Amino acid sequence: MTLGSYYFDSVDSTEVIKSAFKSEVSEINKDGKYEIATDYSDYESIADPLVKAGNSSRIGLAATLGACVLIVILSMVIIIGYRTKELGILKAIGAKNLQVIGQYAVEVVLICLFAVVLASGASGFTAKKMGDWLLPETTMQNGSVLQAPSKAMPMFARDRSLYKEGSGFQGVSSESNESFATLDVTYRGVLFVYAALMLLVLSLFGMAIPVVRLVRLEPVKVLRME
Amino acid sequence: MELQGKLAVDIEGVSKTYSTKGGVVKAVDDVTMSVRRAEVTTILGPSGAGKTTLLYILGSLERPDEGKVNVAGVDLLDPSVDLTEFRRTKVGFVFQFFNLIPSLTAIENVTLPMDLAGVPAGVQNKTAAGLLERTRIDESLFNRRPPRLSGGENQRVAIARALANDPDVILADEPTGNLDSETGKVVIEILRSLAHEDGKCVIVVTHDETIVEMSDRAYRMEDGKLRFHRVSA
Numbered sequence: 001m002t003l004g005s006y007y008f009d010s011v012d013s014t015e016v017i018k019s020a021f022k023s024e025v026s027e028i029n030k031d032g033k034y035e036i037a038t039d040y041s042d043y044e045s046i047a048d049p050l051v052k053a054g055n056s057s058r059i060g061l062a063a064t065l066g067a068c069v070l071i072v073i074l075s076m077v078i079i080i081g082y083r084t085k086e087l088g089i090l091k092a093i094g095a096k097n098l099q100v101i102g103q104y105a106v107e108v109v110l111i112c113l114f115a116v117v118l119a120s121g122a123s124g125f126t127a128k129k130m131g132d133w134l135l136p137e138t139t140m141q142n143g144s145v146l147q148a149p150s151k152a153m154p155m156f157a158r159d160r161s162l163y164k165e166g167s168g169f170q171g172v173s174s175e176s177n178e179s180f181a182t183l184d185v186t187y188r189g190v191l192f193v194y195a196a197l198m199l200l201v202l203s204l205f206g207m208a209i210p211v212v213r214l215v216r217l218e219p220v221k222v223l224r225m226e
Numbered sequence: 227m228e229l230q231g232k233l234a235v236d237i238e239g240v241s242k243t244y245s246t247k248g249g250v251v252k253a254v255d256d257v258t259m260s261v262r263r264a265e266v267t268t269i270l271g272p273s274g275a276g277k278t279t280l281l282y283i284l285g286s287l288e289r290p291d292e293g294k295v296n297v298a299g300v301d302l303l304d305p306s307v308d309l310t311e312f313r314r315t316k317v318g319f320v321f322q323f324f325n326l327i328p329s330l331t332a333i334e335n336v337t338l339p340m341d342l343a344g345v346p347a348g349v350q351n352k353t354a355a356g357l358l359e360r361t362r363i364d365e366s367l368f369n370r371r372p373p374r375l376s377g378g379e380n381q382r383v384a385i386a387r388a389l390a391n392d393p394d395v396i397l398a399d400e401p402t403g404n405l406d407s408e409t410g411k412v413v414i415e416i417l418r419s420l421a422h423e424d425g426k427c428v429i430v431v432t433h434d435e436t437i438v439e440m441s442d443r444a445y446r447m448e449d450g451k452l453r454f455h456r457v458s459a
Contacts, residue, residue, distance in 0.1 A: 089325045218287065
């Protein structure tokens, strides 16, 4: 006897579902015997676009991070290059090496804070647009119960009997078929803090390379550089 | 004046050579010179004579190859001397191209050396305002940035900055070189007043013969060699 089919949004959540299933079954089947048959191919067919989107995102993220590292370091080297004379002036009027480095470090921290605020807005917007673009067939508008089969839904999901609360899919009404492909972007605080710290470290590193080199020179050499 | 006659600069046998593509150039060649407080001393000479190098040696921006250098009572070749502290408190620089920080306002440029020296913020602004007034900068210009000031105004702000930590010696490198003759005269008048009224030792490097007339003592420098030129009546 088949009691029902469940679709999970992650293979990691099987244990949770199993325990829920067990308690549900125990009410019907008093002897407590049951069998769970899993169909991984169904899961794969559901998860495949999500996995692909996830992989694309990771590749994009890695490429973006690499580009950011280069851009940040090169920008800092160029900016310090433009301000070489200013550094020489500071040395000429009696600034200690640590004071010079400290001043540039404070500027870098302020710029990074501004960048983080700017990036939080920009990345949220971009992520939403990209998600909607990458997952046009698999994400749907919020709605807890499937009301009717949707053309955009995978075949196996069109039968409402396949759906149970707690499954990974959320249904959509046929009335809103035209605007289903949206993605809710949620900020992960820890990830955001990691990204901000990485930006800060990279920027400080990019600043430190030219500044430390310049403050070690005789002030007159720095003054004559520009 | 009480300070008049006291030596502010005393150098002996100072030489400095540079290696260039064309060979070794002796920018400063066995220079001996003494400069008193409360006087304006001019070092006159053509471009490439070694004037600026000598000025930078006096300001500890450059280290000579040999000789003795004593400025404001500090032996600059003594390894135990903190040259950063010396530059912050004993000398003030005035450059031909002003060398103000463009992103800071006039008054912020003047408070900068005080900030580096750890002077309290309240004192900084009051002192800077007084110095800007002393160098004839109108109060309405205090919060303007250097790009929005004229050449003469920029140079007067630079003089105020040089005075920020009340140094004994003012070193001016072609201070009128980028100014018209009238504005240049005003700048030299301010430098003269600093020497005669405040007892500062003012050393001006220039190739402008007219400035010599306004100075108390003048030297001429050619090919790295310094010789006495004139003393005012």
